[in-house]
Amino acid sequence: MSTLKSEVATSGRYDVGVIRADFPFFDTGVAYLDSANTSQRPRQVVEAMEEYFTQYNSNIHRAVYRTSMQATERYDATRRKVREFINARSVKEVIFTRNVTESINLVAYTWGRQNVGEGDLIVLTVMEHHSNIVPWQILAQEKGARLAYVDIDDQGELRLDQFHDLLEQRPKLVAFAQVSNTLGTITPYRELTAAARAAGAVVLIDGAQGVQHVGVDVQEVGCDFYGFTGHKILGPTGVGVLYGRRELLEAMPPFLGGGDMIKAVFLDHTDYAGLPEKFEAGTPAIAEVIGLGAAIDYLQGVGVDAIRAHELDLTEYAVEALSEIDGLRMFGPPALRRAGVLSFDIEGIHPHDIATIVDRHNVCIRAGHNCAMPLMHRLDVAATARASFFLYNTKEEIDRLLVGLHDAKRIFS
Amino acid sequence: MALDDQFYREYILDHYKNPRNFGRLEAADISHEEYNPLCGDMVGMDFRMLDGVIQDVRFHGRGCAISQASASLMTERLKGMRVEDARKISKEDVLGELGIEISPARLKCALLSLKVLKVGAYGLAHEEDED
Numbered sequence: 001m002s003t004l005k006s007e008v009a010t011s012g013r014y015d016v017g018v019i020r021a022d023f024p025f026f027d028t029g030v031a032y033l034d035s036a037n038t039s040q041r042p043r044q045v046v047e048a049m050e051e052y053f054t055q056y057n058s059n060i061h062r063a064v065y066r067t068s069m070q071a072t073e074r075y076d077a078t079r080r081k082v083r084e085f086i087n088a089r090s091v092k093e094v095i096f097t098r099n100v101t102e103s104i105n106l107v108a109y110t111w112g113r114q115n116v117g118e119g120d121l122i123v124l125t126v127m128e129h130h131s132n133i134v135p136w137q138i139l140a141q142e143k144g145a146r147l148a149y150v151d152i153d154d155q156g157e158l159r160l161d162q163f164h165d166l167l168e169q170r171p172k173l174v175a176f177a178q179v180s181n182t183l184g185t186i187t188p189y190r191e192l193t194a195a196a197r198a199a200g201a202v203v204l205i206d207g208a209q210g211v212q213h214v215g216v217d218v219q220e221v222g223c224d225f226y227g228f229t230g231h232k233i234l235g236p237t238g239v240g241v242l243y244g245r246r247e248l249l250e251a252m253p254p255f256l257g258g259g260d261m262i263k264a265v266f267l268d269h270t271d272y273a274g275l276p277e278k279f280e281a282g283t284p285a286i287a288e289v290i291g292l293g294a295a296i297d298y299l300q301g302v303g304v305d306a307i308r309a310h311e312l313d314l315t316e317y318a319v320e321a322l323s324e325i326d327g328l329r330m331f332g333p334p335a336l337r338r339a340g341v342l343s344f345d346i347e348g349i350h351p352h353d354i355a356t357i358v359d360r361h362n363v364c365i366r367a368g369h370n371c372a373m374p375l376m377h378r379l380d381v382a383a384t385a386r387a388s389f390f391l392y393n394t395k396e397e398i399d400r401l402l403v404g405l406h407d408a409k410r411i412f413s
Numbered sequence: 414m415a416l417d418d419q420f421y422r423e424y425i426l427d428h429y430k431n432p433r434n435f436g437r438l439e440a441a442d443i444s445h446e447e448y449n450p451l452c453g454d455m456v457g458m459d460f461r462m463l464d465g466v467i468q469d470v471r472f473h474g475r476g477c478a479i480s481q482a483s484a485s486l487m488t489e490r491l492k493g494m495r496v497e498d499a500r501k502i503s504k505e506d507v508l509g510e511l512g513i514e515i516s517p518a519r520l521k522c523a524l525l526s527l528k529v530l531k532v533g534a535y536g537l538a539h540e541e542d543e544d
Contacts, residue, residue, distance in 0.1 A: 356519065360420075382453050382476065
C-alpha cells in the first residue's frame with residue numbers, strides 16, 4: 001500500500017518545498033500557473049491508481065471473487081471520503097459523474113425536466129462558466145422557461161440588489177459558481193443560498209473552483225446541489241461529483257439507463273436501484289474514483305484552510321508584482337475576496353500573444369475566454385490572460401511570469 | 414530568448430501594429446465574419462467586386478498578432494486578384510506567407526482569415542478543421 005498522507009500533514013507547518021516534492025511534474029522545470037484549468041497530480045494519486053491497475057484490477061459491484069470485492073471496497077471508500085470532505089449527511093447523496101459539466105447536466109435533464117415548466121424562471125449570473133449556462137439554456141428552450149442573469153459590479157462581484165429583486169419573481173432554480181473561474185471572485189454563496197431557499201428556489205452551486213480553495217460544508221450552506229471535479233483538485237480527469245439533497249435525488253428520474261442503475265429489469269419495465277446507484281449507469285471510472293480518494297486524502301492532509309492562506313499570500317504578491325507593468329489591467333475583486341485566480345490584459349498585446357511569449361519562458365498561463373464568453377462580453381474584452389495558483393505554487397514562479405511579461409512588453413513595444 | 418524573436422518577426426509585428434486595408438468598405442458586395450471558438454477572436458472582410466476581380470478589400474476584427482497579421486497579409490494578396498485565383502489560396506500558402514513556425518495551438522489563429530475567405534466570400538463548403 002502506498003502512503004496516502006502527505007508528509008506535510010505530519011510536519012504541521014506549511015512547507016511548499018515538501019509539497020512540491022510530491023509532484024513529479026515539477027521536475028520538468030515548468031512554472032505551472034494554470035491550476036484553475038487543471039491541477040497537477042501528486043505521486044500519491046498516481047500510485048493509488050497504479051495500485052488498482054496492477055494489483056486488483058477488476059470491475060466493481062458484480063463479481064464475487066475477492067479481487068473485485070477489493071476494487072469495490074476502494075471505490076466505495078472514495079464515496080465515504082467525499083461525504084466527509086463536503087459534509088453530506090449520507091453517502092447516498094454523493095453521485096459520481098465525469099466532471100462538473102455532467103453533474104450540472106444530470107440535474108438539468110432530470111430534476112429540471114421534471115420541475116421546470118413554461119414561464120418558470122431560472123436565475124444564473126453573468127460570470128458563470130459555460131457549463132453552468134448552456135444546460136439551462138437547453139432546458140429553458142425545451143420548456144419555454146425564462147433565464148435571468150445577475151450582473152457584476154466594476155470589481156467583479158455580484159450585484160446583490162439585482163439578485164434579491166430576481167428572487168421576488170420566485171425562481172424555480174438559482175445556480176451560481178462558488179468561485180468565478182475567471183475573476184476568482186468568491187461569491188457570498190452562503191447568503192445567496194439562504195436567500196434563494198427562503199424564496200422557494202432550488203439552489204445549485206458550481207464548486208469547480210471552490211471546494212479545493214475555500215472548501216464547503218453542504219449542510220451548513222444548505223444548497224440542494226453541489227458539483228465539483230476531480231482533475232482540478234489534484235485528482236485525475238474523468239471523475240466528478242454531484243452532491244444532491246436526498247429528498248430531491250429520490251424524487252428525480254434516472255439520468256442514463258443501463259447496467260448498475262437497476263434493481264430488476266423486465267421486458268416491459270425496470271425497477272431502478274436506490275441511491276446512489278440510480279444515477280451511476282454503466283461501469284464507472286474505477287481507477288479515477290480511487291485516484292480521487294487519494295487526492296482528497298492529500299488535500300485534507302494539507303488542509304483547505306492552510307491552502308487558502310498560502311494562495312492568499314501568493315495572490316497578494318502577484319497583484320503587487322503585476323501592478324508594476326505599464327498598461328496591465330487586472331480584473332476582479334481584492335485579494336481577500338478572491339481565490340488564487342488573476343485575470344489580466346496588457347494594452348496592445350493580445351492574451352494569446354502574452355501566453356505564447358511567457359510559454360517561451362517555460363511559464364504556463366491560460367489565455368482566451370476561459371469558457372466564460374458572456375463574462376468576456378460583460379467586461380468588453382475578447383479574451384484575458386489568466387494566472388492561477390494552488391497549494392504547490394511559489395513566489396519564484398510568479399517572478400518568472402513577470403520576466404515573461406516584461407519580455408512581451410519588449411517585443412510589442 | 415532567441416525563439417520568440419523568431420516567432421514574432423518584425424514584419425508580423427508591423428502588420429499587427431499597422432494593419433493594411435483595415436476598416437470597413439461602404440457598399441461592399443460581400444461581407445463575412447468568422448470567430449475562433451477557442452478564444453473568441455474575430456476577423457471580418459468586406460469585398461467590392463467587378464467582373465470577377467476583387468477591386469477592393471478591407472478587414473476588421475480583434476485578435477492576437479498572428480490572426481490579425483495573417484488577415485492583413487491576406488488583404489494585400491487579394492487586392493486585384495481574380496476570384497478563381499483567390500479560391501485556390503491554400504492553408505500552405507497562408508502559412509508560407511507568415512513564414513514562421515506555427516504551433517498546433519496557434520494554427521486556428523493563423524488560418525482564421527482563410528476561413529473568412531473560403532466560407533464567407535466564396536460560399537465554399539465549410540472546411541472541416543484538420544488539426
